Amino acid sequence: MDADLTTGERIRVLRESRGMSRPVLAQLCGRGVEWLKKIESGERELTSHPLLLQLAAALQVADLSVITGTNTPAAAATAPLGRLAHPGMPDIWSAVMTRSLTAAPAGPVDPIVLQGRVDQTWRLWHTSARNRTEVGALLPGLIRDGEHAVRTLDGEQRRRAQVALSDVYRLTGQATAYVAPAELAWVVADRALSAAQAADNPAAIAAASWNLGNILRETAYPEEALRVVEEAADLIRPHLDGAPEDWRGIYGALQLHAAVTAAREGREGDAWLYWGRGDQVAKSLPQNYLHPSTVFGRANVDFHAVSVATDLKKSQKAIGLADDIDPDIMPSVERRARLWVEVARGHLQRGDRTAALHVMQMAHRIGAETVAYTPSARTVAADLWRNSPRSMRAETSRLAEAVGIATAG
Structure with missing residues (x-):
């Protein structure tokens, strides 16, 4: 990918390389065709991290820097893999x-x-x-x-x-x-x-x-x-x-x-x-x-x-x-689990992956489904799995598997 390409141009190249029409990609992101057209043309700036994750998943891109360029902070550069679905x-x-x-x-x-x-x-x-x-x-x-x-x-x-x-x-x-x-x-x-x-x-x-x-x-x-x-x-x-x-x-x-x-x-x-x-x-x-x-x-x-x-x-x-x-003191299991996800994000922002892994494991023990179905939690788990040192690889892999992020290949 040419380093001089804008985010919108990168999205267009990735979409076309996969033989995907603009309406299909827009629908996968829950947005309209005009929205995607403006993103690709540079008329509208893409600043939403959740939407970047949706685009990455739809385009099957594991690293957000492929979409945004080389200036994406490391802590936000990885997109969680695995399709979010529920049998209910x-x-x-x-x-x-x-x-x-x-x-x-x-x-x-x-x-x-x-x-x-x-x-x-x-x-x-x-x-x-x-x-x-x-x-x-x-x-x-x-x-x-x-x-x-x-x-x-x-x-x-x-x-x-x-x-x-x-x-x-x-x-x-x-x-x-x-x-x-x-x-x-x-x-x-x-x-x-x-x-x-x-x-x-x-x-x-x-x-x-x-x-x-x-x-x-x-x-x-x-x-x-x-x-x-x-x-x-x-x-x-x-x-x-x-x-x-x-x-x-x-x-x-x-x-x-x-x-x-x-x-x-x-x-x-x-x-x-x-x-x-x-x-x-x-x-x-x-x-x-x-x-x-x-x-x-x-x-x-x-x-x-x-x-x-x-x-x-x-x-x-x-x-x-x-x-x-x-x-x-918070009786909501769901809210307690999300608190620890937020703390893990804070540790990750500081580059402390050991602390981030520890509190993510706590979050998962408290509310497994909250972690598995919350994009911010999956993003943290994916980042830990891909970027942690070898000494932490076994534990981060187990967390990624429990959250539903593919760890093979």
Whole structure:
């Protein structure tokens, strides 16, 4: 590859060398043809690391420097191999994409009972080390029952069913993140927001917006993600005085979402400003408060400080913040595992591969599926496997195999 080629030109050369059309590559990345055309022509700059990983996987390129050139930092240069897939996806796809437009021949669905089932499934998501598998098995039934309830109920019961259905689709978005086809991810996010708006429930709208913000951020629309969560925060803010604790909880979660989004864009001042707002919300709630789906609370605010510092490439600060955290106060297995992934990223930024391997092994023991299905975790595992010294090769290979990254050849 000519060293003078731009990133866009490299992508075009790689695509054409594989006989791949522009529409096919764009679809594999969950984006439009015009987006890829602008990237290849240099009209649009490609700065999103998740999108670089998607392009690398689609083009079967193991080293991101082949796409970006020789100036890619070593810690970010390797793309994780192995296709992200989950056996529960076909049933979830069927429930979401082939929903009936008429009432199914089933008995009535009590929206209170339905909401209770959804709440229990959220708890399972946060407490199981195999959360994608166990929650994924329950989602098709919840989706169908929620849709049936909304079609057959009316009045206040229908509004309650719409809130429950919005929760179901938010949970579906969480459980299928990074394994769902792009079209399903967008459908799920849109249905969660539409159901919440139909219920005219500010807290449900804010929660669905938090979910939509995740999709936007992970598909390289950071400005749109910030706009969505800021509008949701503006919507719910006037209702916070005297509102249930969970309304303030989702408001705080929106602030933390914005903090991470700003940090990934290198906007340090904005990132810590948003984080500070979330911190103030946590201080206004009981010390042991925990939002049922976003797990917003004191511990999660502290966890997000580590994420913000890591995304800002402030590895020393990130590791120092992590040293002051007691991770066991966070009841969410999924969130604890992701904390250690963030710490591993910080160690990798400093070039300390021994420490990065140690905490990645901890993350995998805590939440194996969280690590296996999170791109940032797979990136760390791939980097350790490819670039660690010979003395660490056996352990990094075992981690790579456990995460699902091919280690042969």
